[in-house]
Structure formats: C-alpha cells, structure tokens
Amino acid sequence: KAGVTQTPRYLIKTRGQQVTLSCSPISGHRSVSWYQQTPGQGLQFLFEYFSETQRNKGNFPGRFSGRQFSNSRSEMNVSTLELGDSALYLCASSLNSPNTGELFFGEGSRLTVL
Amino acid sequence: AQKITQTQPGMFVQEKEAVTLDCTYDTSDQSYGLFWYKQPSSGEMIFLIYQGSYDEQNATEGRYSLNFQKARKSANLVISASQLGDSAMYFCAMREDPGNSGGSNYKLTFGKGTLLTVNP
Numbered sequence: 001k002a003g004v005t006q007t008p009r010y011l012i013k014t015r016g017q018q019v020t021l022s023c024s025p026i027s028g029h030r031s032v033s034w035y036q037q038t039p040g041q042g043l044q045f046l047f048e049y050f051s052e053t054q055r056n057k058g059n060f061p062g063r064f065s066g067r068q069f070s071n072s073r074s075e076m077n078v079s080t081l082e083l084g085d086s087a088l089y090l091c092a093s094s095l096n097s098p099n100t101g102e103l104f105f106g107e108g109s110r111l112t113v114l
Numbered sequence: 115a116q117k118i119t120q121t122q123p124g125m126f127v128q129e130k131e132a133v134t135l136d137c138t139y140d141t142s143d144q145s146y147g148l149f150w151y152k153q154p155s156s157g158e159m160i161f162l163i164y165q166g167s168y169d170e171q172n173a174t175e176g177r178y179s180l181n182f183q184k185a186r187k188s189a190n191l192v193i194s195a196s197q198l199g200d201s202a203m204y205f206c207a208m209r210e211d212p213g214n215s216g217g218s219n220y221k222l223t224f225g226k227g228t229l230l231t232v233n234p
Contacts, residue, residue, distance in 0.1 A: 033221070033222075035222075035224075042224055042225075042227065043205065043207075043224035045221045045223070048221060088157055090157075090159060092159070103149075103159075103161065105158055105159035105161075107157050108157040
C-alpha cells in the first residue's frame, strides 16, 4: 500500500514568488492535513481538508491557501513568499476514524526561500 | 488553548536500555487524544502510539508504551530495549475533541520534540 506522497521534495524560491506543493494521500483516505515545521516554531497546523472542504484552519496569513480535489489529492499554495516561509511542509492523511485519528505523514516538501 | 510541553530537548540512552520521554499537556477538553510520532532525519513523521483520554489501559505497541497519568496530565513515552535505529526526534501531540460537529477533527498540536540518541 503506497504511503503519502509529496512533491516536490525540495525546492528553492526567491522572495515574492509563489509556490504550489502537492500531496497524494493513501488510497481511501479522505482527510488531508498540512503542517509547517520550522526550527523556531516547531510543527504548526496549517489546514485540513475532507471531501474537498476545508474543515479546519490554523493561524496563518491568507498567503497560505489550499484545496482538495475529488480524488482526495491536495495542494497548498503560498503566495508572495517571505524568508520566514522557509520550512518543511508536511502533509498527512487519515481515514477519518473517530477512534484513533491516526495520521500518516509524507516525507515533506522542503522549501527554501532566498 | 491546548499546549504540549516536552521538557527534554535531548536524551541519551545506551543500546538495549529503556528510556522515558516526557510529555505534559494542558487542555480543558474532557475528550482528547494523545499521540507520539518519531521523525528520523529523512523528515517523515512516523506514528508510534495513541492514547485516548477515556482509555483506561495504557497503550502499548511493541517496544513502545505510553505512561498515561490523566490527573497529572502527562503522557510519557517509554521505549524498551533501545535500538540504534531509535535515534530520532520524538514528538508528542494532542488532538482536539471532534465533539458533535459531525466530523472528526484532525488538527494536532505538537510539542517541540525530544532528540533521542542511542549509543552503542
């Protein structure tokens, strides 16, 4: 069973550019969450999608957006990049089980903003 | 607001010995879930163990066990018989209760992590 796949794995952008990251969840999983990981702030929740609807959103500016497609694949976009957006962006998928809520994470997309 | 505290930035343990990684949490919810994840240098977060707030038994998964003390709001991870491959960052996390919203809530709040080094 394939795991959560994130692309690209590494990318370098400059300030002011925008970036789109992609996440393919485990087959059958309908919930996809995104997290930002930085050395200073640690892991922070960005947003969660279920059946193409955003269910939860973290405390990030509007430059951070996302969407989910009918096949549960998700993308997140960051516009007008800032140096502080350099981070590891992790995607996680889940079956939406109410009992454990186990999340399966991908290996992340490491973004460097110059 | 929820908060997860991991007071040990780094821990060292000898191979084959047991180690306890500390985690305390703060929440006003009655129903919540606690997780431990392992993050090796590759970056992927690997699920280790889960404990529900209403679970009476401490969770165990192979060499991992969760020492859940609800009154003290602690959820320490115990790794028995440490292996070299256990060297990694370990994160404690908490999930909000979905309540009666009709859907599960997968927003996790993470601690800052503990870097575990297993020495041969």
